[in-house]
Amino acid sequence: MDFVSAGDAAAKVKKTLIQVGMPDGVVRRAAIATYEAEMNIVIHAREGAIKASITSDQVEIVATDVGPGITDISLAMQEGYSTAPPHIREMGFGAGMGLPNIKRCADELDIQSEVGKGTQVRIIIKRSGEGQ
């Protein structure tokens, strides 16, 4: 678990979006969503990658990992539900707010997961969705 570099992806995405000139709200939502997706990989998965694609209308963030997968996605979407071990919770993470937070930031959210193999979270944040 690499907590030291956690947040790097979110910072990079944010810097890129500011330089491209995305509205502040999109930047903020993308930063939060990327960070939560990043933390999910750090906490739960063995390895993973985050890819952000930017067009003038939207930001698409795809977080793909190799890890345990999610047994029950609808349960994982509930606020406060977490499978994070106690030592992670002691660090202030694993409060069961990761996916709900992502959902709040996203205009579209798609989660594909296979138990024992890994998870792919696809997040779309639209520029026209500004003001949500």
Next chain:
Amino acid sequence: MTEHFHSVTLDRDKCKGCTNCIKRCPIEAIRVRAGKACIIEERCIDCGECIRICPNHAKIAVSDTMEVVAKFRHAIALPAPSLFGQFRQEVSPSRVLGALLEVGFDEVFEVAVAAEAVSYAFRRALKLGVARRPMISSACPAVIRLMQVRFPSLLDHIVRIKSPMEVAARLAKERALADGRFKPEEVGAFFITPCPAKVTAVKQPVGTSESAVDGVISMSLIYGEVLTRLDRGREVAPQATAAGIGWGRAGGEAMAVGRGTLLAVDGIHYVISVLEELERGRLGDVDFIEAQACVGGCVGGPLVVQNPFVARVRLRQLAEQHWDKRSVLDMDYLEDRFARGYFDMRGEILPRPVMKLDEDIDRAIVKMKLLEETLERLPGLDCGSCGSPSCRALAEDIVRQDAMETDCIFKLRERVQELAEQVVDLARKVPPAMSTESEKGGEER
């Protein structure tokens, strides 16, 4: 005044064109061009990091001189709380304030007193919930400017209350004008500053249309003048209490604001990481953030004389001595002023999107793609020899057409090597008329 006034400037003669400052700047606002550091004016936030790091003292802060003070019939000195921390323990604040009169001021008004008023206004603003939580203090001008450039989505967290310096200037002028001896234009208020960002905050204010301060004098400039006049026997009793004096050091402001979950962060790079935490929505349990660009708070300003850690101890001792004192500003007075909006910042704090690659988002995306492709080809050593702070910054400069790929010494070397190989290849080529049988094999093509 030019479009972008900055206190932080370059002494060209002293600059050796080294890469210390470009790498230290939190906003990547400096490049080395033609052997000299160049500040990108629209980006600079006047934090003074480059002043601190420059080994040649080529980065300087422009402030006003005592000549400006002489232009006013009644000149009021507004010493920042950090001034008291600059002297030895046995030098009492009353002697420091007295010496300021000897230097040429007609009156002194401690900014620490105004800081007590601002602490009150912050407390009330927190209670009323006027800004998004956690509220961020508006006191450090470098932090405000940093946020305009790098954290535009967090600007609505800033408490729109004037800084202690502005409040001090207004209160001091009111007091001086009360008996009708002077006309408003005859009274001048001068801030004794530990930092260049305050100079810029006066010359080019954010959130206020016009500053009430008439001039800003560097603490390092006035220090010697004060020092030589400490023994003239003139004393002015300080009015500030522990709460106000504490504002001069990191954590003092949060302490003065009082209750709640108060986060105090100092040092611009730590401020950035706290703001990043906030941006990720991870500081929901915090009520108030005191953020100071300088390590140690204002005692760590680039224009102070004393080591910040020594000054901090002095301020703490002083605060202890003034613990039981009552503020000269009573509650009713403060509440009345607060209710009338006396402390409010009237103007907006707007984002400054100076990092944008292009005004048009589609063109900016094309440039971003180009930037990333360029970055792939660069060595990733972030050596700074090209004059840009990092390989990414060079890629950005190339896309902005302010640099070329061969500005990178490694890329240049690669190109030279390629060329040299081509030259050698060419040199080996022999015209068919001169070639011997054995060479012919290699010249078949």
